[in-house]
Structures are given as structure tokens and as C-alpha cells.
Amino acid sequence: MAETALEKDRDLRLEEMVLNMGPQHPSTHGVLRLVLHLDGELIVSVDPQLGYLHRGFEKLAENRTYMQFFSMLSRLDYLAGFFMEWAYVRAIEDLMEIEPPPRAEYLRVIAGELNRIISHHMAIGDYLLNLGAVTPVLWTFRDREDVLDLLELLTGQRMMYNFARVGGVRYDLPDGFEEQCRKFLKRFPAMIDEYEQLITGNEIFLARSLGMGVISPEQALDFGLSGPNLRASGVPVDLRRHNPYSVYPELDFDIPTGLNGDSFDRYKCRIEELRQSVRIIGQALDALPGGPVNMRIPPMLRPPAGESFAAVETGRGEWSNYLVSDGSLRPYRLKLRDSCFVAISTLPKILPGNKMADVVGITGSLDLIMGSVDR
Amino acid sequence: MSWNLSFFEHLIAAVVIAVAVPALSAIVFPFAIRRISGFMSDRLGPNRVGPAGLLQPMADFLKLMLKEDITPNRSDRFLFMLAPIIAFITPVLAVSVIPFSKGFTIANLNVGLVYVVAFGSFTVLGILLAGWASHNKYSLLGGLRSVAQMVSYEVPMILNIIIIAMLVGSLSLNNVVGAQGRVWFIAVQPLAFVVFIIAGMAELNRTPFDLPEAESELVGGYMTEYGGMRWGFFYGLIEWGNAAIWSLTGATLFLGGWRGPFAGSPGWLILKVLVLVFVVIWFFSTFPRLQIDQLMNFAWKVLIPLSLVNLGVTGLLIILLPNSFLPPVAAFSWVSTIALIFLFQPVLRKSLIRKRMRRAAA
Numbered sequence: 001m002a003e004t005a006l007e008k009d010r011d012l013r014l015e016e017m018v019l020n021m022g023p024q025h026p027s028t029h030g031v032l033r034l035v036l037h038l039d040g041e042l043i044v045s046v047d048p049q050l051g052y053l054h055r056g057f058e059k060l061a062e063n064r065t066y067m068q069f070f071s072m073l074s075r076l077d078y079l080a081g082f083f084m085e086w087a088y089v090r091a092i093e094d095l096m097e098i099e100p101p102p103r104a105e106y107l108r109v110i111a112g113e114l115n116r117i118i119s120h121h122m123a124i125g126d127y128l129l130n131l132g133a134v135t136p137v138l139w140t141f142r143d144r145e146d147v148l149d150l151l152e153l154l155t156g157q158r159m160m161y162n163f164a165r166v167g168g169v170r171y172d173l174p175d176g177f178e179e180q181c182r183k184f185l186k187r188f189p190a191m192i193d194e195y196e197q198l199i200t201g202n203e204i205f206l207a208r209s210l211g212m213g214v215i216s217p218e219q220a221l222d223f224g225l226s227g228p229n230l231r232a233s234g235v236p237v238d239l240r241r242h243n244p245y246s247v248y249p250e251l252d253f254d255i256p257t258g259l260n261g262d263s264f265d266r267y268k269c270r271i272e273e274l275r276q277s278v279r280i281i282g283q284a285l286d287a288l289p290g291g292p293v294n295m296r297i298p299p300m301l302r303p304p305a306g307e308s309f310a311a312v313e314t315g316r317g318e319w320s321n322y323l324v325s326d327g328s329l330r331p332y333r334l335k336l337r338d339s340c341f342v343a344i345s346t347l348p349k350i351l352p353g354n355k356m357a358d359v360v361g362i363t364g365s366l367d368l369i370m371g372s373v374d375r
Numbered sequence: 376m377s378w379n380l381s382f383f384e385h386l387i388a389a390v391v392i393a394v395a396v397p398a399l400s401a402i403v404f405p406f407a408i409r410r411i412s413g414f415m416s417d418r419l420g421p422n423r424v425g426p427a428g429l430l431q432p433m434a435d436f437l438k439l440m441l442k443e444d445i446t447p448n449r450s451d452r453f454l455f456m457l458a459p460i461i462a463f464i465t466p467v468l469a470v471s472v473i474p475f476s477k478g479f480t481i482a483n484l485n486v487g488l489v490y491v492v493a494f495g496s497f498t499v500l501g502i503l504l505a506g507w508a509s510h511n512k513y514s515l516l517g518g519l520r521s522v523a524q525m526v527s528y529e530v531p532m533i534l535n536i537i538i539i540a541m542l543v544g545s546l547s548l549n550n551v552v553g554a555q556g557r558v559w560f561i562a563v564q565p566l567a568f569v570v571f572i573i574a575g576m577a578e579l580n581r582t583p584f585d586l587p588e589a590e591s592e593l594v595g596g597y598m599t600e601y602g603g604m605r606w607g608f609f610y611g612l613i614e615w616g617n618a619a620i621w622s623l624t625g626a627t628l629f630l631g632g633w634r635g636p637f638a639g640s641p642g643w644l645i646l647k648v649l650v651l652v653f654v655v656i657w658f659f660s661t662f663p664r665l666q667i668d669q670l671m672n673f674a675w676k677v678l679i680p681l682s683l684v685n686l687g688v689t690g691l692l693i694i695l696l697p698n699s700f701l702p703p704v705a706a707f708s709w710v711s712t713i714a715l716i717f718l719f720q721p722v723l724r725k726s727l728i729r730k731r732m733r734r735a736a737a
Contacts, residue, residue, distance in 0.1 A: 019512050027593060039668050041516075129688060130592075132664025138416035203723050204583050204663050211731035260731055356516065357592050357666045 016044055017045045019356075023052045027130045027360045030370030032344070034363075038356060046351045046359070048344050061334040066092060066166070066301040069331070077338065077372040080119035083298045083314035084372075085164035090245065090310035091323040091352075092166045095303035096110040104168035105247045106351045109284045111154060111163055112312070113277040117188075118147050119315030120270045120277075123228075123367035127267060128199060130364035131208050136199050143191050146184050152175050166301060168294025177248075178285055179357040185285075186276050192274050200271070211265035213362035216261060223346050226339045227317025229366055233261030239313035251283050251358035263365035270367070273315075300329060316340055316367055338372040389471060389481040396623075397616030398468035401607075402432040404615040408656045415660040435607075442603035447510060448602065454508035459601070459608040462501025466616030471493045473623045474549050474642040476602045476633040487548035488536055489626055492529075495578065499525040500618055502587065502597050505609070509600035517596030520667060521580060521587030526675040528577035528584075534682035535567040535574070538689050539628045542704070552632035559631040563705045565712040566685050568629045570678055572654065577674070579614065581655050583662035584670060622651035685711070 011058055017038045023031035031052035037044040057076065061069045067199060070352070073088050074081025086108055093100065121144040125137035148158045153174050155163040163170050199205050220233040238255045240248040256272030258265025264327075305327040311320035316338025324333040343366040398685050406421070408427065413420025422428035446452055454613055472487035484490050484684045499522055506518015540546050542563065543554040554560075561568045577584035588596030595601075626632060626647035635643030665673065693700045 013488065017512060019516075027592070041520075128663060132585065134412065134582075135416040135660045138418055142417050180387070198661070202661075202663065203720060204665055206724065206727055207669050208663060208666060210727045211733075262731060264731075266642070355666050355668060357664070360592050361666075 001155060014039075021201075021359060027126075027223045029126065029363070029368050031374070032363070032368060033368055034347070035140045036356070036359065039366075041356045043352050043354050043356060043359065045363075046348045050341075050344070050370075051374055053370050055375065057375040058334055058336060063330065065329045066303070066331065069334075071160065071162050074162065075371065076336065076375060077119075077124050077314065077316065077319070077340075077369050078159060079369055079371075080115040081159060082108075082161050082163060082316050083312050083319050084114045085161065086112060087310045087312045087319050087321050089164045089166050090312070091308045091321055092301065092303055094308035094310060095306055095323065095325055096166070096297075096301075098167050098295065098297070100168045101295060102247065102289045103172075103291045106284050106288050106301050107154075107169045107173065107293060108164060109246055109248065109251070110281055111151070111161065113284070114147050114151055114154075116277045116315040117274055118144050119367075120228075120274050121147070123270055123315070124181050124195065124267065127263075127361075127364035127367070128205075130360040131205065133199060133205070136195060139191075139195060139198070143188065146188075150177070150181055150309060152266070165192065165294050166361055168292070170294070172210065172293045173292075175287075181281065181285060185282050188278055189275060196271060200268075206264070207355075208361055209262070209267060210262060212354065212358055213365060214262045214265040215346060215350060216221065216262060219346075220261060223349075224342045225317065225346065226342070227313065228273060229317060229339070229343055231255065232258035232265035232269045234259055239311055240316055243300070243311065245312065247284075250287065251280050253280050253283075263362055265310070266365045266367075267277070276328060301306050302327060302329060314339070316369065316372075317343075319372070336372075336375050338375075340366075340368045340370075341373045343368055389708055392475075392481060393467045393470050396470045397612050399617035400466075401616045402436070404618060404652055405435075405611060406432045408659060411653065411656045412660045415657075418422075434570055436611075439604045444605065445602050447600045449510045451508040451510070454510055455600075456503050456605075458501045458508060459503035459605055459613065460501075461504060462498045462613045463608060463616070464501075465497045466613065466620050468497075469620045470623065472548055473627060474552050474632055475644060477639055479633075479641070480549060483547065483549055485545070485547045488540055488546045488551070489618070491548075492536060493622070495617075496525075496529060498613065501613070505601065507595035508599070511600050513593045513595070513599045514597050517587045517593045520593075521597060522685050523588060523667070524577055524580075524584060524670060524674075526679075528574045531570050531674065531678035531682045532578060534679070534686050535564075535571045536628065538567045538682075538686055541686075541690060541693055542701075545657070548627050548632075550620055552627060552634060555631040555634060558701070559629065559634075561629040562628070563701055564685075564689070564708045566681070566708045566715070567676075568625075569712060569715070570682055570685075571625060571629065572651075574674075574678060575625065576655065576658060577670070579618050579621055579655070581618070582659040583665050584668060585664055586667055594736030600666075604622065613704040615679040618652060618655060619648065622648040622655075625651050681711075681715070 019036040019038055020033065021036055022033040033049040033052065035047040035049060057072065060072065070085065070088070073084040076084050105324065120138040125140035128136040137292050151161065152158050154177055155161040155171070215233050217233045217235050220230050220235060226237070234257055235258045236255050241255055253276045256270055303325045305325055307322065307324045308319065309322045311318050319339065320337045322335040323331055326332040347363065351359060354362065410420040420428065421431040424430040424434045446455055469491050471481040472484050472490050490639045502521045503518045506514045506521070539551060539560055542560065543551050545551070580587050588598060593599070598606055601609055623644070626644055630647045633641055633644040685708065689704050692703050692707070696703060
């Protein structure tokens with residue numbers, strides 16, 4: 001008997017397509033490689049492969065003096081390098097039991113919040129670029145340039161600041177910084193409104209972000225997410241508030257949280273945090289005390305033997321380092337921990353079941369930076 | 376052409392126009408999109424080569440011509456080379472039935488609309504071939520996406536062209552322009568115009584329907600493996616050539632073709648084409664990209680039912696009021712367009728929020 005059409009159909013093999021996305025891909029934020037198993041456009045499984053940017057930071061730290069390693073720190077999360085420096089000097093200050101002067105703490109807060117703004121600029125712009133919108137990224141870069149000018153004025157650098165010092169910061173405020181910064185703070189909220197007008201209510205954006213990549217609060221805590229990704233799931237944990245450091249307890253700011261933990265909430269959290277950063281910088285400028293910005297410390301640091309842990313809230317979540325000193329010129333061990341690594345570990349859980357286009361959409365909404373993932 | 380040309384003169388003029396339209400659009404439109412979207416996103420755009428950057432397209436063209444011609448090792452060489460050529464058929468052939476001014480058409484076909492639509496579908500063949508022959512997974516995904524998308528959006532596009540053909544009572548583009556002497560069809564059938572614009576964006580693979588070449592997902596989509604002038608063929612001549620054909624068709628169907636104040640001339644047609652291309656660029660600067668399932672849903676669940684209703688009601692009105700059907704058709708179309716504009720957003724939002732709740736609960 002001749003084969004029926006149905007019998008023929010059985011020979012029609014359907015197979016999953018394995019797509020190797022990255023490390024060279026326009027929107028994998030550096031060198032993230034995702035091995036995708038696709039059923040047509042549907043994602044069956046995701047396998048993130050890391051290590052393309054591994055530079056051995058932790059080992060390098062053991063072979064350099066404390067200050068020699070310092071300039072490498074901002075190469076970790078290169079979009080917001082000051083946070084790494086901040087956490088590192090805090091760990092050393094804890095070991096040496098010194099307290100930086102208050103003016104230095106305020107300057108650190110200002111530099112840190114400026115860094116948070118540029119970090120979120122990049123996050124929002126890139127996320128929307130991943131969704132195919134070209135204009136927002138250029139608008140955020142336009143305003144990011146203003147912040148970079150401020151940071152250049154303050155630290156002398158646009159990216160690798162090298163600004164924090166054990167026992168303070170490197171420079172005092174330069175002439176004209178305060179004026180320029182206040183001008184920016186006055187102008188910036190209108191710019192944030194502009195981003196929101198352009199994209200937040202857009203139906204296509206809503207269709208691409210509402211209910212996409214949902215992370216429940218329990219899941220978020222189980223994974224160990226932090227930063228805007230955690231707060232978007234409705235867990236209002238912010239180290240600045242819940243494990244206060246520096247002068248944050250003296251400053252008044254809100255912690256924006258989401259409800260659903262989807263891409264939209266993560267985007268919205270970042271937008272709100274931009275507004276909060278503006279508030280914080282304004283208050284820090286108002287309350288800026290006089291006095292020195294650093295203290296006399298020996299040129300060759302020799303923290304006493306012991307161990308210390310310091311964490312700061314960066315734009316992407318909790319950045320922490322654990323420092324073990326044996327009393328010599330070099331750290332005995334420096335363990336760095338970042339939040340993007342954790343965020344990547346959620347991908348195999350939240351991506352399957354979505355469409356191929358959401359790989360870049362959801363990954364973008366998590367705001368990954370490979371420099372700090374592959375240390 | 377009615378200028379008493381000999382056959383050969385006619386032939387030469389036809390070839391020149393048919394090649395000049397896509398070629399010119401490949402030069403003008405990419406430059407326009409770069410400058411205009413640059414303006415919209417608060418930057419300068421290319422402004423170094425020549426006065427105000429006007430020679431930039433020439434510089435790009437020269438660069439593309441001088442680049443090495445690379446064929447990927449495991450590609451299907453013949454199809455790889457054939458694909459851009461096949462896709463190029465559309466803009467070259469479709470231009471020949473467009474009336475540029477009174478009595479100035481390369482070929483005054485009495486089935487001009489059918490002809491434009493038929494050759495409009497050729498591009499999809501070239502894109503599918505390109506996606507398949509490249510031997511690249513991104514290209515394949517891009518090619519498949521573009522077939523799904525272009526075939527789906529072809530349907531509402533044709534349904535709306537049928538509406539215009541019914542209003543005119545003829546398939547000849549000359550008659551379409553002739554029928555718009557008193558009022559342009561955009562005023563009679565705004566709903567059809569809106570659907571035509573949306574479906575056109577999808578046909579042209581432009582934002583927000585630029586999935587086949589979604590840069591952030593598929594690298595270059597079906598063009599990933601193409602380089603040098605082959606890529607230039609796809610990007611310049613085919614994409615923007617098709618944009619020219621689409622806007623020429625749109626201007627002819629809805630905006631009165633070459634008609635305009637004072638005297639009708641090709642100048643008015645070109646102006647209308649530029650306006651429509653500006654809309655394309657405006658969309659490009661404003662919208663993110665849809666997802667493939669949302670894209671298909673939008674075509675089959677929104678645009679096609681809408682077009683069918685519009686088609687049915689228009690046809691009914693034409694049958695019921697054979698002598699004065701324009702005012703009631705216009706009234707119906709305007710009311711439904713306004714209803715669409717004001718109802719679409721709340722309905723979509725509601726459904727999205729419901730979906731979000733479901734997902735969050737799961």
C-alpha cells in the first residue's frame with residue numbers, strides 16, 4: 001500500500017536548532033555567550049557560557065601592593081568604576097580602623113551617585129536599543145556626557161577614576177564643580193521625563209516588557225539577586241538603607257520597588273533611581289561640610305593582619321569584597337563578588353518559554369556587565 | 376507615454392526611469408534617514424563629506440564598491456549571488472506602471488494595481504534565498520521571519536488596495552489618479568490609509584516591523600553574510616528602492632498621485648513620496664521593535680479583520696448607493712479610524728496587564 005501523507009509526515013524530523021549567541025554579537029553586553037536551543041522562535045533552554053573576559057583579578061591582587069592594585073578596580077565594572085574603588089577602600093579602612101573625614105565621605109557619595117546615574121543611563125539606553133528603539137540610547141548618551149563631564153571635573157577621568165583613597169578621596173572639589181553640578185541637577189529631571197514620554201507609555205514597549213522575564217520575590221531571593229533587579233521583584237532591599245555605610249543615613253531618599261518583577265518593573269526602577277540619585281546629590285552638595293578630604297596615611301599601606309568585608313550598593317546591585325591581610329604589603333586574598341554573575345544565573349530559569357527576541361530583551365533588562373562577571 | 380516616442384525611445388526612457396528610481400532612492404533615502412534620525416536623536420549625523428555631508432552616499436557607495444567580494448565557504452554560491460538580483464526585480468519592474476504626471480506612465484497597464492502587488496511579492500523570494508543560501512543560522516531565522524511577516528502583511532495590504540480599486544472601479548493606476556480629481560482618497564478612506572501605512576512598514580521591513588534584520592537579535596538578519604556591494608544591493612537598492620515603490624504606490628492610491636495645487640506634475644508626486652519616506656524615518660526614530668508572535672497576531676487578529684470589515688462595508692455602500700457612495704464611505708471610515716485610534720491603546724493595555732497578572736501568578 002502506498003504511504004499516506006500522515007505516514008510521510010512522521011519522517012518529517014523536527015529538531016531543535018542550537019544557536020550560539022555570542023561572544024561576538026551586537027547585544028550581548030561585551031562577551032556573554034549564550035548557547036540557545038531553539039524550537040523555531042521558541043527558546044527551549046539557555047546555557048550561559050562565561051569566562052571570555054577573565055583577567056584573573058583576584059590573583060593579580062595578591063601580587064600587587066594595595067595601591068598598585070587600586071587602578072585596576074575600575075576596570076571591573078567599567079561603566080561605574082567608582083563603586084569598586086569605594087568598596088575596596090572601605091575594606092582597607094576597616095582593617096586599619098581609620099575613619100575618613102566627613103567631607104571625603106560626602107564626596108564619595110557624590111561620585112558614587114554620579115556613577116549610578118551613568119550606569120543607569122547605559123542600562124536604560126541599552127535595554128531599549130535591544131528592543132529596537134534607537135533614539136533613547138542616544139538621548140541617554142547625550143545626558144550621560146554631561147555627567148561624564150562632571151566626573152572628569154571631579155576626578156580627572158571619564159571612566160577609570162582612581163578617585164577614592166584609603167582615608168579619603170584624591171582631590172577636593174574643583175572650582176566651578178558645584179555650580180555646574182547644580183545646573184545639571186536642575187536640568188536632569190526634565191530629561192528623565194523626556195525619556196519617559198518617548199518610550200514608557202509606548203504600546204510596543206509595553207507589549208515587549210510587561211510580563212516578560214518575571215522573577216518572583218522568592219525566586220529573586222533564592223538566586224541572591226540584588227540591586228534594581230531585586231527591588232523590581234518587590235523586595236525593598238538597598239544596602240544604602242539596610243546596611244548603611246558612609247553618610248547615607250543622613251540623606252533622605254526613597255527606595256523604588258516594583259510589583260511584578262518583570263522587565264518593565266526593572267526598567268521603571270532604574271528610571272526612578274535616576275530621580276533618587278538627583279535628590280541624593282543635591283542633598284550631599286547642600287550638606288557638604290568643610291575640612292580636609294583625606295588624611296595622612298603611610299605611603300606603603302600595611303594593614304594589620306586580619307580580615308574585613310565591605311559591600312556597597314552599585315547601580316547593578318551589591319558589590320562586595322572580602323579582604324584577608326597577613327600584615328604584609330600585599331593582600332593575602334581578595335575575594336570579589338558582583339551581582340551581574342547572579343543575574344546571569346537566572347537566565348536559564350526565566351528565558352525558556354519566551355521567544356528568541358526576548359533573549360536580548362530580558363538580558364538587557366537585567367543590566368549585565370561582563371567586565372565584573374568575568375573577573 | 377503619450378509624447379509620440381518611437382519604440383526604442385520609449386524603451387530607453389523606460390529603462391532609465393526604472394533604474395533611476397531605485398538608484399536615486401538608494402542614494403537619497405539612506406542619507407535622509409541618517410540626517411533626520413540624527414536630528415531626532417539630538418546628534419549631527421554625517422556632515423563631513425561635501426557640503427552638509429551631501430556627498431556621504433557617494434563616499435559610501437565608493438567604499439562598498441571597493442570592498443572585497445566575499446562568499447562564505449559553505450554557502451550555496453549560486454543562490455547566494457542570485458538572491459540580491461531576484462530581490463532587485465521588484466523596485467525596477469514595479470515602477471513602470473506608476474503615473475508620474477498626466478499621461479506620463481511607462482506602461483499604462485489596465486491591471487496596474489495587480490502588477491504592483493505581484494512584483495511587490497518578489498522581494499520575499501530574494502530574502503528567503505539570501506537567508507537560506509548564506510548557511511548561517513541568523514540569516515535563516517531572518518529569512519524565515521521575513522517570509523512569515525511579508526506574506527501575512529501582504530493580505531491587509533491587498534485588501535486595502537482592493538478598497539481603492541472598488542472606489543475607482545478600475546485597476547489602472549492612471550484611473551486611480553484620475554478619480555482623485557476632487558478629493559484625495561486619504562480623505563475618503565483614512566482607515567485604509569492607516570492600514571496601508573502599517574502594512575507597508577512590515578512589507579518594507581522597517582521599524583517597528585524590522586524583525587528580519589533585527590540588529591540587536593539577529594546581527595544582520597538575512598544580510599548577515601553579505602558584504603561589500605552585495606550588501607549595498609540589499610540595503611540601498613532593494614530596501615530603499617522598495618520604500619520608493621511603496622511610497623509611490625501610497626502617494627498614487629491615497630494622496631492624489633501627481634495631482635497638486637496649480638498644475639499636476641511629477642514634482643508633487645516626489646514631494647508626497649518624500650513625506651511618506653519621512654513617516655518611515657519618523658517611525659524608525661520613535662518605535663521599538665515588535666516580537667514575532669505579536670507581529671503575527673497584529674496582522675491576523677487586528678489588521679485583517681479590520682480591513683475585511685472596511686472592505687465589506689465599503690462594498691455594501693457602493694452597491695446600495697451607486698451614485699453617491701463617497702460621503703457615506705468617508706463617514707464610516709473616519710468614524711472607525713477615530714474609534715481605532717482611541718480604543719486601541721486602552722484595549723491593548725488591558726489585555727497586556729491581564730497577561731502580566733497571569734504570568735506573575737504562574
